[in-house]
Amino acid sequence: MKNLTKLFVAAALLAGSTAYAQTKNAVVDNIVKEGTDNSQLEKLAHELFDGVGPRLVGTPQYDKAGKWALDKYKGWGITAKEEKWGQWRGWERGISHIDMVYPRVKSLEGTQLAWSPGMKKAVTAELVILPELADSVAFQKWLPAVKGKFVMISMNQPTGRPDDNWKEFALTGSFDKMKAARTEQTAAWRKRISNTGLNNRTLPVALEKAGAAGIITSNWSAGFGVDKIFSAYTKVVPTVDIALEDYGTLYRLTESGNKPRITIQTESKELGVVPTFNVIGEIKGTEKPNEYVMLSAHFDSWDGGTGATDNGTGTITMMEAMRILKKAYPKPKRTILVGHWASEEQGLNGSRAFVEDHPEIVANLQALFNQDNGTGRIVNISGQGYEKAGEFISRWLEAVPDTIRHQIKTSFPGTPGGGGSDFASFVAVGAPGFSLGSNSWSYGNYTWHTNRDTYDKLVFDDVRSNAILTAILIYMASEDPAKFPRDKAALPVSSNGQPAKWPEPVKANRRGGLD
Structure with a gap:
């Protein structure tokens, strides 16, 4: 058994070193090496899904998860805070x-x-x-x-x-x-x-x-x-x-x-009115601190299971990417932010509140990458209707090892997403938010909002790949000397024969279950 274990470890290291050897950029090399050899994903998943559990907005478990995330970021030397944006009906599940x-x-x-x-x-x-x-x-x-x-x-x-x-x-x-x-x-x-x-x-x-x-x-x-x-x-x-x-x-x-x-x-227990919050982490930029690149995933979940693939995998992907970036790229050109959003499940409310509350960040956002559809490896990226998206995202993807990049299909300029996940809150106000779409693993039937969305459904090799990919995209977007242009492409004709329209911003619900 010991020899078999050593064989598996050696194979994993070889796979990692193969990806590592294919790059020519020292920062990218270090991102791949750190994400491959020192992954914290299993530990993060166990602590969050098994220990804290589901993270329904307005519950003590959501509050506990926020404190857990702050503690993890502090341990990695990353500044993070809870940013309160609304109130919610407090509730706690019982036996x-x-x-x-x-x-x-x-x-x-x-x-x-x-x-x-x-x-x-x-x-x-x-x-x-x-x-x-x-x-x-x-x-x-x-x-x-x-x-x-x-x-x-x-x-x-x-x-x-x-x-x-x-x-x-x-x-x-x-x-x-x-x-x-x-x-x-x-x-x-x-x-x-x-x-x-x-x-x-x-x-x-x-x-x-x-x-x-x-x-x-x-x-x-x-x-x-x-x-x-x-x-x-x-x-x-x-x-x-x-x-x-x-x-x-x-x-x-x-x-x-x-x-x-x-x-x-x-x-169950009614807990009255409770505050709700996003968790925001930051690695301050050195050359352009007032321009931003963002990692994005919703932190809340439904609570039939433990919210492992919706959106625990997105959450730990972004946390792991931030940890990797802090080690491999501690002095970014632009400021790196991570947004862990509350109440996505009730209508993207946390990210919509952030967009409303931080026009200065939205106006100077280079790119945001959001992940929110299960445990699978990322296989598609759309340009969300931005005319120059293909030029920029393709350039950033060139730095990604082919072992990860070859599986990704891109669609440029694509069409703007009107909902579905938190990237859409940014797209609606004309900011460059992009969805990192993963392959299925029967997500729609078996884990999306179900009683079976638990730790055992995670595929850690895929999530590791996603954390490395995200970290590289953030690094490349931060370093790019050009600022991402917000020109909108002509949208295709819709089913009624009229040109499709860019999605409109929607106000955040800041009093969930209280009105």
Whole structure:
């Protein structure tokens, strides 16, 4: 085993030295060497994901994560601060118990949704399914029937197998039959919701007001064992997502007249109004301290898992890149900033607040690189609609070892991103923000906003590559004697035949969940 371990280490060092040998720039060589031989990514990931956990804005865990990040930066000799920009509804997740108690006993897999109200004691009640109703009048007549019941408001999925599993094993006719049935069932369920005269946000509130004991959902993420975990809209009774497998059992038992009962106790806490903040780190520039290059990733997460790939990987990539830069490039030409943004998940609020609060940085921004779509190696960079982006980014990429650069596809000038992640906050005001897009690793189904977004999903070789790439891009952008021009390219014609428009800035929500 020891010899095998030595072999793996030697192979890794050889791979690193190969990349190292392909460069002709001492700073780039040192970036690659530091990122390869002395990576801190596993340690950062363990401390943040396993130790601190998820980082839902407004929670004590987000606050704890901020203090952790400041401590790491201080240990690396990097100036960092918490920059407060708003207030949020404070909330803390507690222990949840969800059990079927009739017609048999079974512990159920489920998750209280974020900001769901806590319960003073366990509640046992029968289940009822939102029925097919002709219209909102019929819904109002039915509504008293929910009193004292847990109400199921999600469709029962016809299969818990992802489509690629069907594709591999099913007869073509079986797969087509299932898809057709699912499409029909999905359309019928949407009509069932719309016939109430309400939507997915307002329906739980109406049920709560009518005396429901709680709201039961199942937001399947189209993969084995994964559900999307978002926020509750109820204020008094709990909203709980139950995994597809258990939700289906409860649904079928209810539908067949067995009158199943479940017991729920969720122990969350309301914490009142709490401040929220971005974490901003800085390595001061020597020649052009009032011009800036930025690393960017959102710090917050949903809390069904631990926010490992959304956006823990982006967070530790930028932290590791800053650590590497401090060692390999301690006296940058331009000031290097890193932004760890709060409340991206509720609408890019932290980065939008930063853009509003720091016009002097926005006006003198050379480039910002943001990473936020999973653990995969970076494979695409768009010019975001800037006419000269190709000239600059291509020049900066030339310094990147071919072992990393060869996998990256570029699109210049590209089109400006109107949302999706924090780079868009900068693009909207005409500042050069760029997204470092990674390959999938089944991110959309298995880890994006799910209960399975945890440490074990990380691919550290890919994240190491991303940290090295980011550090080199920041170094090259800092050193470039030319300032990035903000000329906008002509945008392509949109689907309605009109020229596409540059995205408009959107105001940050600085009072989340409080108004």
